[in-house]
Amino acid sequence: MxxxxxxxxxxxxxxxxxxxxxxxxxxxxxxxxxxxxxxxxxxxxxxNAGARALASSRSNIIALMMPLRTDMYVPVMMEIAIAVATTARAHGHDVLLLTGEEGPAAVRRVVGSGLADAMILMDVELLDARLPLIRETGRPAVLIGLPADTTGLTCVDLDFAATGALCAEHLAGHGHREIAVVGEAAAVYERHTGFAERTRDGLHRRARELGLRTLHRPCEGSYESMAGTLARIFDERPGTTGFVVQNEAAIDPLLSLLRQQGRAVPEDVSVVAICPDQVAAQAAVRLTSVAIPAQEMGRRAVELVMAKLDGRDDDGTRQVTLLPPELTVRASSGPAPVTG
Amino acid sequence: MxxxxxxxxxxxxxxxxxxxxxxxxxxxxxxxxxxxxxxxxxxxxxxNAGARALASSRSNIIALMMPLRTDMYVPVMMEIAIAVATTARAHGHDVLLLTGEEGPAAVRRVVGSGLADAMILMDVELLDARLPLIRETGRPAVLIGLPADTTGLTCVDLDFAATGALCAEHLAGHGHREIAVVGEAAAVYERHTGFAERTRDGLHRRARELGLRTLHRPCEGSYESMAGTLARIFDERPGTTGFVVQNEAAIDPLLSLLRQQGRAVPEDVSVVAICPDQVAAQAAVRLTSVAIPAQEMGRRAVELVMAKLDGRDDDGTRQVTLLPPELTVRASSGPAPVTG
DNA sequence: GCGGTATGTTGAAGCGCTTCGACAACGCCT
DNA sequence: AGGCGTTGTCGAAGCGCTTCAACATACCGC
Missing domain, CATH: 1.10.260.40 (lambda repressor-like DNA-binding domains)
Known part of the structure; x- marks a missing residue:
């Protein structure tokens, strides 16, 4: 060498x-x-990277902590990871991939050894076990997702409450009065990953303001579970004409089942999805959707980390960055059918 | 500190x-x-990681090079990545995530700087631009996938030729005589990512031996492209009773379309998928499938890398590890319908 | 032509660890 | 009792880089 x-x-x-x-x-x-x-x-x-790190106490590596879970929508995670890696490289940094497996200990190890200069955490839970460590080590860190208490933390996320509200508005604007929300798997709510609950709450609040009746049901992604969920929805609320789907895996099953039951989209039933644009565009019916800006989130997270590393810390203000949702109208939503 | x-x-x-x-x-x-x-x-x-790396010329980091492409099936990549990270940790190593973006230069950079002790390359093309570098640097490396020339290289992959053959056998065994293969997106073949071609060739060869007529059509994953592909298949070969699907994204569209056309699975048409078990189990019809052992591939790749790092290099023999395919019979395949 | 400020270059002192050779101390054998 | 191999510990020499203080040179105004 x-x-x-x-x-x-x-x-x-x-x-x-x-x-x-x-x-x-x-x-x-x-x-x-x-x-x-x-x-x-x-x-x-x-x-030589090691010598450099030793002499400068800077490794030019940032750690990305990903969950191991399989109930999350994987393509979104992947897109974030790739955006993080790409953006980091543009700033002369590399990315260390940590799985959730080690848990909070990974934070201690990576920070303690000086392996990484900073961390980006994904899949943040409301009361995340890693947060105390992050706060106490004082190493630059950015969360993708929103915990319950954000004091002293920097976070990036889609504004899921606004996303839920936006879906409600779109359907209300088309005259729908009864809407059903196909949520994430029950486990996601139990784990208190904030985004699912924020979507639900944002949607409910706005729906109430707009005089909509809503029904929220968690749903695993499989065809079978979607079938069950859908049956129960129409059972309980036969007048349902609008759907909001948050679980990407449930999208195809839902469209399949609706067609099978002779309910035309968007003539009889409107569907709004919360999913990456690519998924929305490739579905059997091109879906009206609120995009999940995975790439943007990854990019922003890295920019924020870099700002911290460079000491331009924006006064520590504006710690929480919520990206505004954008709804794209495609072929799956339209006016509510005229009843009676 | x-x-x-x-x-x-x-x-x-x-x-x-x-x-x-x-x-x-x-x-x-x-x-x-x-x-x-x-x-x-x-x-x-x-x-301190830097000091350690400097003094020992070992960083305890292995680099994982992933493609940026979006036409690959993402969940599989992700599963491999997580398996790699987890297994690496079990051996006291961390994983550096490299995207394809930098291209071959990334190999040079990472190896030259001693950032990583070894590399694992994914999405290997038949004539991959990274291979000459890998050969010349002599750093331990393992490929996930099979290039055209494997001399001096260590590779892990599913035996896709055998996979194709296995699918043909399964359908032939049920009396099907005309089968159609829904392949990967055309771009995948053009790029000469070996696995798609090996599957096709393995299937064709065995089919010929078994006296099957086959028709192979590439297919993007979208609903629309699947619709077009399916129409052309039945147009050209109305007698088709067996399908093999390699593009995971095409699975749901295919099942949807078949039902829509009134072709019952498996009564009228049998479908065999090449996809992760989870996908097969969650589809609208539980799919007979050959699993893609993503986790196993990631794990093996790391074990091989570790063996090299520890100098137990298996005599340099058995450089290519091809995992035998396993077909699981589920609800989507059965006897060919009795004609006439 | 002088002090003073820029500007460009250097030597040397570490950064925190690994590893080699040396060495003491302790049986054990004959 | 003397030499032997074993076992456990240590001092010191780096690994390849960054960075500080210092120096050399050039240039400015007066």
Whole structure:
């Protein structure tokens, strides 16, 4: 392996000069810089990451903690992960992938060893066991998701309450009076992952203001469970004409079942989904949907982390970034059918 | 931050002794070991990763290179990634997540800087641009997938040729004579990601041996493209009674469309999918399928990497590990309908 | 032509760990 | 009792980089 010293010798300068050329922390005459850069290229030099981390106490790595759960919608996680990795690289950082498996201990390990300069946590629960650690270590961290108490924390998330409200408004605007919400799997609510509850509550509140009747039912993603859920919904509220689906896995089953039952979308029943645009566009009926801005969330999280690492900490204000939901009208929603 | 030296002082031993307690590379009397371990716990010591990497030229990090593509089935990738991370942790290693974005340069960077001790590459193409680098750097690497030329490389993959053959056998065994294969998106074949072609070829060969007529059609995952593909299949081969689906995204659309056309599964038409078990079990009809052992692939890849890092290199033999396919019979396949 | 400020470059001191060779202390054998 | 191999511990030399203080040089106004 080529070392900095060899580059220095080759270029006829001192090691520190090479270092300053690399980091740009000191001004260097363009002549020297050129010579050094040429030597670097010629020798195929790559700075040693360990030595760098040791000397500068900066690893240029940020840790991304992902859950292990399988009841979350995986493509969204993946999209966030990729956005995080891509954005981090654009800032000269790499991403360490941590699974939830180790739990809070992973935070301690990674922070304690100086392996990562900062962390991004996904799948945050309302009372997340990792939060105390994050607060006490004081290492830069950004959460994707919203815990119950956000004091001292920086969070990014879609504004799910507004998302729920937006869905209610859209359906109300088309004259629907009774709507059903196909929620996430029951386990998601039990675990108190905030987003599902915030969506539900935001939707309920706005629906009440608009005079809508709502019915909220959790649902596993499978075809069978969707069948059961749907039957119970129409059983309890035969007048239901609008659906909001939050569990992406339930989308295809729902559309299948509705068609099977002879209910046309959007003529008889309108459907609004909360899902990535790609999913909405590829479904059997092109779905009116509120997008989950996975990429944007990942990107923002990294930007916030970088700001902290660079010490431009926005006064510690505006700690919670809620992305405004955007509803795209496609082919699955329309005026409520004229009854009676 | 607590350092090794402080632990040593606290325990009344030398720094090297603490180091040897930690690494176990030298025998230590149980008395000393206890004292050191107690000090470590008491002081909350975590070895500094950078210093360790510098001194030992081992970072205890393995890099996982994932593609950025969106035409691959994401959940499988994710499952592999998580299995890799989990298994790596069990071996005391962490995982660095690299996206395809940087391309081959990422290999050079990560290897050159000593950031990672080894690499695992996913989404390997037949003529992958990363392979020459891998070969020349000589760093331990394992591919998930099979390139055209595997000399000097270690690979893990599902035996897709056998998978295709197995599907043909299953359908032939039930008396089907004309079968259609719904393949991956055309882009996947154009990119020459080996698995799709190997499945196709394996299936064709066995089908010919068994006297089956086959028709292979690539298919994007969307509902619309599946509709088009299906129409063309029945147009060209009205007698088709068996389907093999390789594109997971096409599964739900296919089942929907078949039902819509009044073709009952499995009475009129049998369907065999190549997909993760979970997908097969959750579909509208529980699918007879060949599982994609994502977890197993991730786990194996890490085990192989670890073997290389530990110098137990299995004589360099058995470089290619092909996992045997397993077909699970569920509710979507059965005897071919009696014609005439 | 002088003090003073920029500007460019350098030597040396670590960063916290691993690891090698040395060494003491302790049986054990003959 | 003397030499032997074993076992447990230590000191010191780095690993390759960053960064500080110091220095050399050039340039400015007066």
């Amino acid at each position: 080529v070392t900095l010293a060899e580059v220095a010798r080759h270029a006829g300068v001192s090691a520190s000069t090479v270092s300053y050329v690399l980091s740009g922390k000191r001004s260097i005459s363009s002549g020297t810089r050129d010579r050094v850069e040429r030597s670097i290229k010629e020798l195929g030099y790559h700075p | 607590v350092t090794l030296a402080e632990v040593a002082r606290h325990a009344g031993v030398s720094a090297s002794t603490v180091s040897y307690v930690l690494s176990g590379k030298r025998s230590i009397s149980s008395g000393t070991r206890d004292r050191v371990e107690r000090s470590i716990k008491e002081l909350g010591y975590h070895p």
